[in-house]
Amino acid sequence: MGRSPLSTEVLFHLGPVAITSAVVTTWAIMLLLVLGSWLATRRLRPHPDRLQAMLEVVVMGIADQIREITRKDGRPQLPLLGTLFIYLVTANVCGLLPGVNAPTATLETPAALALIVFASVHYYGVRAHGPLGYLAKFAKPKLIMLPLNILSEITRTFSMMVRLFGNVMSGEFVLALVVALAGLFLPIPLMVLEALVGVVQAYIFTVLAAVFIGAAIGDTEAA
Amino acid sequence: MRLDWSTLALQTVNFAVLAWLLYRFLYRPVLRMIDARRAEVQKQYDDTAKIQADVKARLAEIEAERSGIVAERTATLKAAAAQAEELAAARRSKAEREAGALMDATRRTLAREREEALAEARRSALDLGVDVARRLLSEIPMESRAAVWLDRIEHYLAGLDEPRRREIGTALDGGGVLRVVTAAALPEGVAAEWRRRLARALGDGLDIEFDTDPALVAGAELHFPHAILRFSWRSALDAMRTEIEGHDNAG
Known part of the structure; x- marks a missing residue:
């Protein structure tokens, strides 16, 4: 643990592009998730076995959660929000593995996710109500609120990013300190707690993204 | 702390790719299977609902048919009862007519x-009367009876x-008898008396013959060549018999 936890470790370069450990870990997570999905869904049957039933419960659970938050059919947002939750859980928890750093513990990954959420919110808003109709909602309830609303759009996305980054990074930082100070087995409860924190943070990030998207769709409709 | 923009871009692209891949290999197959199962369930539900609707419709038809059968049965019974009543009335009327005709025929037969x-009975009474009269006359002497008849002829x-x-x-002049x-x-004496008195009544030179006919019962008949004068009971009885038969025919 000779480097700062806030620093990004560059593993190699692809031309001018530096490939950091977070990117490599993300690729590994992508490979794991895609391969696992392919293996799990290649032989789906009308009468599901346990694995298929679990998959259906997870997918439909996420879709139902999105529907409850946005009060609309959750399937259009399922690829974005479902992938967000699954990736965040995997990424947050993988930091507990020896020698692996969680991608979300570096600032670039939460920033990328926040950026995607930010773009998606406005994409769904514009698609649902048109550019002018969506832009008009920023001037409500009064025109004077326009700068504040725009600022709020940026700050809430920024807060999402910082919250995720801060929680995961701090958890890993504390866990590294405990391991360094107390030995190998003592930090196990802390690791369990860190896994729980990782799941909760993934849930919070996803739910906030769903709330923002639902607000973008629903606010304009209500108006 | 410094933001690595290339890592930021790579992670953004990575996430987008991951979302597409998971959509391709996870969400879409699972949702498709769930939709297929829901469609199958919905189809079975629709089929069940259709079967239920068909059964309800069939039940309604059966109920309607049953009601129709009951109504038809009632109408048939009513029609049969009316027809039977009409037939019975016709038969009763016919029987009454036949009975009336039979009674009339019987009455006519009885009357006839x-x-x-x-x-x-009248003829018998007449015959009896004739017999009685014949017997009574047989007890009267011939002379007495002949005198009465001769007086009447004269x-x-x-x-x-x-x-x-x-x-x-x-x-009688031309040799008639x-x-x-x-x-x-x-x-003989009575016959002579008859010759004498008939000659006095019809003229002398008469050729008179006497003959008998028990059918005359009593009295006499004068047979001229071209005419007959009847003073016998047979003629009176024939007149009475004719009168009786004429009365019978009139009756």
Whole structure:
């Protein structure tokens, strides 16, 4: 643990592009998730076995959660929000593995996710109500609120990013300190707690993204 | 702390790719399977609902048919009862007519038989009367009976007008024979008395013959060549019998 936890470790370069450990870990997570999905869904049957039933419960659970938050059919947002939750859980928890750093513990990954959420919110808003109709909602309830609303759009996305980054990074930082100070087995409860924190943070990030998207769709409709 | 923009871009692209791959290999297959199962369930539900609707419709049809059958049965029974009543009334009317006709025929038969019996009784009574009269007459001496008949003949001939008497005499003048027929033969003395008194009434030179015919019962008949004068009971009885039969035919 000779480097700062806030620093990004560059593993190699692809031309001018530096490939950091977070990117490599993300690729590994992508490979794991895609391969696992392919293996799990290649032989789906009308009468599901346990694995298929679990998959259906997870997918439909996420879709139902999105529907409850946005009060609309959750399937259009399922690829974005479902992938967000699954990736965040995997990424947050993988930091507990020896020698692996969680991608979300570096600032670039939460920033990328926040950026995607930010773009998606406005994409769904514009698609649902048109550019002018969506832009008009920023001037409500009064025109004077326009700068504040725009600022709020940026700050809430920024807060999402910082919250995720801060929680995961701090958890890993504390866990590294405990391991360094107390030995190998003592930090196990802390690791369990860190896994729980990782799941909760993934849930919070996803739910906030769903709330923002639902607000973008629903606010304009209500108006 | 520094933001690595290339890592930021790579992670953004990575996430987008991951979302597409998971959509391709996770969400879409699972959702498709769930949709297929839901469609199958919905299809089964629709089929069940359709079967239920069909069963309900069939039940309604059966109920309607049953109601129709009941109504038809009631109408048929009603029609049959009306037809039976009409048939019974017709038969009763026919029976009444036949009974009336039979009674009329019986009445006519009885009346005819009664008339026939009455006529037969009259004829029997007449025959009986004739027998009784014949027996009673047989107890009266022939002379007495012949005198009465002769008086009656004389009285009749005396009552004839002249042209009629002359016509009778002319019929006898040409050699004609007057034949006197009686029910029983007249004694010789009585016959002579008859010759004398008939000659006085019809003229002398008469050729008189006597003959008998028990069918006359009593009295006598004068048979001229072209006419007969009847003073016998047979003629009276024939008149009575004719009157009785004429009465019977009228009845």
